[in-house]
Amino acid sequence: HSSVNPETRVKVLELAEQLDYQRNMLAISLITKKTNTIGIIVPEFKSSYFPKAIIGAQEVATRAGYSIVISQSNESYETEIANAKVMLANQVDGVLVSITKETRNFDHLKVFQRKGIPIVFFNRVCDDMDVPKVIVDDYDAAYRAVEFLVKRKKKRIAHLGGPLSLRISEKRMNGYLDCLRKHKMEIDDDLIINYDLNLDKLKIYVNHLLNLDKRPDAIFAVNDPTAIEAIQVIKKRGLRVPQDIAVVGFSDDYVSSLIDPPLTTISQPVTDIGRTAAELLIDQINRDQSEWKSIIKVLNTELIVRESA
Known part of the structure; x- marks a missing residue:
């Protein structure tokens, strides 16, 4: 704070470092009603697609002052439901989602909307929900x-x-x-x-x-x-x-x-897909729910010709 003597401020910071002081984010969140965390739910980590997308999303989130919580569903609908519940329990401010191959019912994801928590889909999206999506053609x-x-x-x-x-x-x-x-x-x-x-x-x-x-x-x-x-x-x-x-x-x-x-x-511009999804999500977080828009961003692809064809 500006009223704190500079010398006192330096001493307090030095002492905090010596004691490994960490801010109590739970206490802060009770006051601000925000946790400054973003959830990311992806279907698998077997290919490089989702790790690359997460790297892009994390770049944007970190720059905006958000931490991320990552879960992968192992292509299981039941695990995806459990992951969604974990995100809700952690009171994330918003969530990025790419669904599993088994997901046909989206009630577990519609809960976020009902609770006023913004959700953005990328890659594997849900057409039943009127929310932002980031895809390629x-x-x-x-x-x-x-x-x-x-x-x-x-x-x-x-x-x-x-x-x-x-x-x-x-x-x-x-x-x-x-x-x-x-x-x-x-x-x-x-x-x-x-x-x-x-x-x-x-x-x-x-x-x-x-x-x-x-x-x-x-x-x-x-x-x-x-x-x-x-x-x-x-x-x-x-x-x-x-x-x-x-x-x-x-x-x-x-x-x-x-x-x-x-x-x-x-x-596919996978890292850019992650970045764009995070940008859309943070924009929603910073707006009143009445101002949310279901934007669909379509990013360009490129045919890379190598020796297999």
Whole structure:
């Protein structure tokens, strides 16, 4: 405070440091009605996507004076419910959420709205809730990825998709389908496999494609982990990538440029997605609930051409 003698202030700060003094944030929160914490709920940490998004969100949060509480749901709806309850118990000022592959009911997330706690979705979003969202144009990106394969003279392009309960899976599949329709290519149901993103099962699905009488000459995968696993199976079968089967992924994970052959993929501005989501959330926190706006931010993607296609 300005009325405190400078010498006294220095002595108090020195003593506080010697005693490892920490401000009682619980007591402060009782007065201010704020904890200066932001919750982040993500579905998994197996890929590099969500750690990168969290890095971006934390940069913005720290700059604005917020700490973050992170939980991952291990792709489990029940765990996501438990994580939401933890955020409520910790009285976070706002929450960033990307849902699990199992999430079809959103009552546990609507609680935040009812309690006046702002929520922002990113990547895997909930269309049932009128709140801010940060996404990429999954349909357009998928369309461009498949069109790239068409221009490479690929005739039988398979799609390894995610669960259609996720909007990103649905949009990426629709981009794939519409690109084939535009180029008057046959849509063969045998070449379309939607799975639950459990990589342990993927070998079965890829081998199914390779065992077809007319096997695919290209695969567009819903994400990079799927594409990378597909490449491993293809190579184990003695086939060449991309000469026999080209592969394109989606997300540009850290490892995608390091595998053999390096993966052609759609790059998402993942760190910027995290930053943008945090900026939207903090803006909501600083406004009266009557002023909240359900803004949808769509960030650009880029096709990164490497050696797998």
